[in-house]
Amino acid sequence: MSERGAGKTTIADVARHAGVSTATAGRVLGGYGYSSDAIRERVKESAAALGYRPNLLARSLITGRTRTIGVVAGDVQSPFYASVLRGISDVARLQGIGVVVTNSDERLEREIEAVQLLLEKQVDGLIVAPCDVLGSSHLRRTIESGCPVVQIDRIVKGLDADSVTVDNRSVSRECVADLLRLGHRRIGILAELERWEGGDVDRFMDRVEAGTVEAESLFPSWQRLLGYADAHRAAGVPVDRRLIARVGIYSAGAASAAAARLLSGPDRPTALFPADGLMAAAAMDAITALGLDVPDDLSLICFDDLDWMSFLKPGISAVAQPLTALGETAATLILDRIADGRERPEHRSLNATVAHRGSVAPAR
Amino acid sequence: MSERGAGKTTIADVARHAGVSTATAGRVLGGYGYSSDAIRERVKESAAALGYRPNLLARSLITGRTRTIGVVAGDVQSPFYASVLRGISDVARLQGIGVVVTNSDERLEREIEAVQLLLEKQVDGLIVAPCDVLGSSHLRRTIESGCPVVQIDRIVKGLDADSVTVDNRSVSRECVADLLRLGHRRIGILAELERWEGGDVDRFMDRVEAGTVEAESLFPSWQRLLGYADAHRAAGVPVDRRLIARVGIYSAGAASAAAARLLSGPDRPTALFPADGLMAAAAMDAITALGLDVPDDLSLICFDDLDWMSFLKPGISAVAQPLTALGETAATLILDRIADGRERPEHRSLNATVAHRGSVAPAR
Numbered sequence: 001m002s003e004r005g006a007g008k009t010t011i012a013d014v015a016r017h018a019g020v021s022t023a024t025a026g027r028v029l030g031g032y033g034y035s036s037d038a039i040r041e042r043v044k045e046s047a048a049a050l051g052y053r054p055n056l057l058a059r060s061l062i063t064g065r066t067r068t069i070g071v072v073a074g075d076v077q078s079p080f081y082a083s084v085l086r087g088i089s090d091v092a093r094l095q096g097i098g099v100v101v102t103n104s105d106e107r108l109e110r111e112i113e114a115v116q117l118l119l120e121k122q123v124d125g126l127i128v129a130p131c132d133v134l135g136s137s138h139l140r141r142t143i144e145s146g147c148p149v150v151q152i153d154r155i156v157k158g159l160d161a162d163s164v165t166v167d168n169r170s171v172s173r174e175c176v177a178d179l180l181r182l183g184h185r186r187i188g189i190l191a192e193l194e195r196w197e198g199g200d201v202d203r204f205m206d207r208v209e210a211g212t213v214e215a216e217s218l219f220p221s222w223q224r225l226l227g228y229a230d231a232h233r234a235a236g237v238p239v240d241r242r243l244i245a246r247v248g249i250y251s252a253g254a255a256s257a258a259a260a261r262l263l264s265g266p267d268r269p270t271a272l273f274p275a276d277g278l279m280a281a282a283a284m285d286a287i288t289a290l291g292l293d294v295p296d297d298l299s300l301i302c303f304d305d306l307d308w309m310s311f312l313k314p315g316i317s318a319v320a321q322p323l324t325a326l327g328e329t330a331a332t333l334i335l336d337r338i339a340d341g342r343e344r345p346e347h348r349s350l351n352a353t354v355a356h357r358g359s360v361a362p363a364r
Numbered sequence: 365m366s367e368r369g370a371g372k373t374t375i376a377d378v379a380r381h382a383g384v385s386t387a388t389a390g391r392v393l394g395g396y397g398y399s400s401d402a403i404r405e406r407v408k409e410s411a412a413a414l415g416y417r418p419n420l421l422a423r424s425l426i427t428g429r430t431r432t433i434g435v436v437a438g439d440v441q442s443p444f445y446a447s448v449l450r451g452i453s454d455v456a457r458l459q460g461i462g463v464v465v466t467n468s469d470e471r472l473e474r475e476i477e478a479v480q481l482l483l484e485k486q487v488d489g490l491i492v493a494p495c496d497v498l499g500s501s502h503l504r505r506t507i508e509s510g511c512p513v514v515q516i517d518r519i520v521k522g523l524d525a526d527s528v529t530v531d532n533r534s535v536s537r538e539c540v541a542d543l544l545r546l547g548h549r550r551i552g553i554l555a556e557l558e559r560w561e562g563g564d565v566d567r568f569m570d571r572v573e574a575g576t577v578e579a580e581s582l583f584p585s586w587q588r589l590l591g592y593a594d595a596h597r598a599a600g601v602p603v604d605r606r607l608i609a610r611v612g613i614y615s616a617g618a619a620s621a622a623a624a625r626l627l628s629g630p631d632r633p634t635a636l637f638p639a640d641g642l643m644a645a646a647a648m649d650a651i652t653a654l655g656l657d658v659p660d661d662l663s664l665i666c667f668d669d670l671d672w673m674s675f676l677k678p679g680i681s682a683v684a685q686p687l688t689a690l691g692e693t694a695a696t697l698i699l700d701r702i703a704d705g706r707e708r709p710e711h712r713s714l715n716a717t718v719a720h721r722g723s724v725a726p727a728r
Contacts, residue, residue, distance in 0.1 A: 009509075051505065051509065053483055053484055066485075067485075068464065068485065075450065076440065076446055076449050076450055076453065077446045077447050077449070077450035077688070078446075079443070079446075081446075082440055082441045082442075082443075082445075082446035083441050085440050085441070085465070086439065086440055086441035086467065089440065089465060089466060089467055090467075093466065093467075093477075093478075093481070096481060096484075098464045098481065098482070098485045099464060099465050099466075100432065100462045100463060100464050100465075101449070101453060101463050101464075101465050102453060102457065102463075103450065103453055103454075103457075113457075114457075117457070117460060117462065118462070119417055120417055120460075121430075121431075121432065121462045141415065145373075145415070281671055281672075281675060284675050285675050288675060288676075288677050306671075306672075307645055307670075307672070308645075308670075308671070308672035311645060311648050311649050311652060312652075312676075313652050324441070
């Protein structure tokens, strides 16, 4: 009766142990058809004694459900995706759903490959941070084939799928508006601004000023630049485009170089808004190297609240994204969507919060 | 012929499209039995045209393999597990293996639940950071039922399973030996020392001094304390046990309080070795609050190399664990173990490296 080395316990093993037919054991363990209380009891005791585990694979073939969801993250190693994944897995765990994780490294061909792998694993639904907000035909095909998709962090133009994003634009507007209220007139923004279908930053700002930017499917860093522009417009302060430090490649070196360039000019900004965690670290690098005092020489408020921001003196004010909540919401949406085919996609926008610390002061 | 709204393409659909029997299409797509080159070509073209995806579920029922592995992490949100997971998923991706992720929060009952979920998903193997290094009978049963296990970060006593760990003890000895060579005689260690079956820190140190500690199945923080003691013994410097700041609960608040206590006494240490990232942040907190200068008032070398350590001035010297390599090694071991049942468990120990920055100076 030992299970040692015997491989997986089968229904036949349970039946033999309980002294019933395999069909009877199958009925009891599958929870269908008739069997007496006494038999049911005996089969269940045998199942427990032998450590029988239901064959979810076989059940999946019948139900068409694997009770797993797939996640295509940019990079699970980054604090952003690590926290989102935590939120997703917490919700999934409570429902006994497995979470299969892949990385796209924000590269479209790798995302396509990851989606393909997850579809082959027959996940019941997908949570994706899409790399390409314009033409993601593989996601369209995924949905058409019956596998629902929830987009996180950004939205593919015209894709018929739920989404969960952060209110990047409005919280950025709020941060920059604060700086403007404190008298700052030269506010720098340091951001990865890599992909915009309409062209470069100049073209983007032209459209922003003309009010013709389509905001919906922008990547977060562009949304944040939009909020920066919104605040300036609301305050009647023109944007000096030389204060928009664009980091074309998402690398620490490129970001540090851009920060140093921005902060070492003769007419340097009196306040700085690094638009994500990497930019914030690069800004701190440049600030330390140039020997600038925060907030006396430079006010600083960053997007993304990282651990070190609270133990520097002064603490660095920062926008905290609700990352585990984002993951939890995405998981809830995909599980709802799997359970019933709601008609219209839902788009949820979550509020980020600002942690005010000592790095912002009135302009001198 | 459009797949729109039609759900998943079946072998029958492909057969109809190719004008062959379902059995023939099944043979070609399953890669078994005879079929002519021309037929094979036609079926494959139809499969591609219809976006046919092989039913891996059905195949899994035949092969007994799901081509997925399960991971029980402590918390994927922590930089440690996020990096390990990245390593695991990189290796898995190249072989088309899915990675199902769960968190134990370092709690045994949750680990047991997670293992159960993963076994129900019929993963082919498990990578686990075990919560309990003494009596993990659920892991023993998992292995006996035919599902191999690779342990990471720590080793369960007597468990017949591969492991990948970091050389916590020897790299800690190296760090503390450096401080001793520089003339430091009062070296503090700040560590989470929660679980040791033999009792408290005092009892542990008694055993260390008597040379009767069993080192193999210790949690990393205990291993690091052991390295700290090793270095003292090698240098002939007795350990002042009041310099061992034990943080009983893994919380930032408790760690900061312990660090403040250690550093504000009359006879405070001249050097400090925080034994993980949380302890390092707590140490920085206390150092900043007390206005101590690093390295003039206090030399500092930390376990775990975090981003902020390189952009503080002076930079903080730190031990970098090879975390993605740890994940890659664990994934390689489990895939090997799944592919063939090697007899003996393999125990791999990876070398951590020390990044020397400006936070260590000779004792004054």
